[in-house]
Amino acid sequence: MNELDYEKFYDKVGKTNGWDFSQMKCKTEEETWDFYQDVTKELKKSDVLLDIGTGGGESLLEIASSAMMLIGIDLSHSMVDTAQKNVLNSPYENAAFFQMNADNIQFPNQFFNVISCRHSPFSTSEVARVLKENGTFFTQQVSEHDKYNLMEKFGRGTIHKKDGELKNRYLNELKEIGFSEVKAYEYNVAEYYETEDDLIFLLTHTPIIPNFGKDKEDFKLLKQFIEENQTKKGIVTNSKRFKIVARK
Template sequence: MEELRDFYDRIGAENGWDFSRVKCISEGVKWDFYDEVAKRCRKSDFLLDIGTGGGERLLSLADAALLLVGIDNAAGMVETAQANAAASGRDNVRILPMDAKRIEFPDGFFDVASCRQAPFFAAEAARVLKSGGVFLTQQVSEGDKHNLAEAFGRSQTTAEDGALRDKYVGELTEAGFREIRTMEYDAAEYYETVENLVFLLMHTPIVPDFGKIEGDFTRLHRFIAEYRTDRGIRTNAKRFMISARK
């Protein structure tokens, strides 16, 4: 766990998880998560974003709510997000260092809570939401980047596809949420260049310890040869979204 925390701290300080430089075409994406969050917000609402990373997407919602609070427990992420918030000039966005296990706000403080591809704790999310408040999360499914996992012989998880979704649904139910709905997609992704794909592998834990294990670059060249298309180097992005009401 400490190694993972160090990884996120380092990458957060480097780029805040802003992958806008990566040229990638996606086909089959069924939603934009933060668009879905914005749809649930009223102008008078307080919004909490758990695991906000570099805060770029939270800042894009500044007009959707009265107060937006992004929290993250990685120092590098918080530093980057605070710098982004200061540069934006938006005075209704706050970035705070905070653990999702212990959200330091009063009971029923927020109207909407969101969490994109970060861990959350259902009971704590329920505690800080008002009655009738909405929680949304998007997470990476176990079937994400399956051809990369096969090519390298290792991945972020060994769990069955759908295990994380079912775990979170169970936890949300136990925490008292209702109207729990799930959606998923499995989109094709085409990375324009080898450099774009390598950037992804170097800055995410999709293939653990990429480049540190002997033979990785041989495996990479074989992968590129097999999956290169006219549109780019093909893999997949599998995501699920859960919405729930307190």
């Protein structure tokens, strides 16, 4: 998905649900991590945090009490509009949201103590530029073989990409640009969707299966997928993520 496609897709999502997946019933029974709670462990009350690809800002607002100031940026106008409405309806006055390209972060050099980026593209050079010395960068990304059985059924998505390619690219870029300590973590766990509607919600609000629903054949394939992957716990697929923690 190129930058223009990304903006169009997430503008559409922002107008319909603001990236709020709280209504979707999905669970895992294996150990994972809580990305933003991991970020808070690094934060001090005096810190300024940047969140790249902040979406509707819901996750950032949940940790607003952990820092002096939190700034969220997103490429999508609709997402930022949603985030700005969410902050007005929250009890916090220390969070602000801006429409901004992660390849051109419009803040001064060494402005942020901590930078987070969850499921969004980022520029390694821009992260290094705006992060203070001794600052920490956290990112969590979706691995290429996330939702592997779904992509296998539909024959499209990132199934044809080498798993681990994105992780290795980011690791190499962060090391080459001068981060002193770079560590990677990953998990691959079973994920269960309670109903067909929950799975449809996922597929129509994420680019896992590109252009899902535009062809009537997609719903025939989805029905087959559900029949093949229905369990007592729900409709099973996999959730595969990697996390990188880099200290400058």
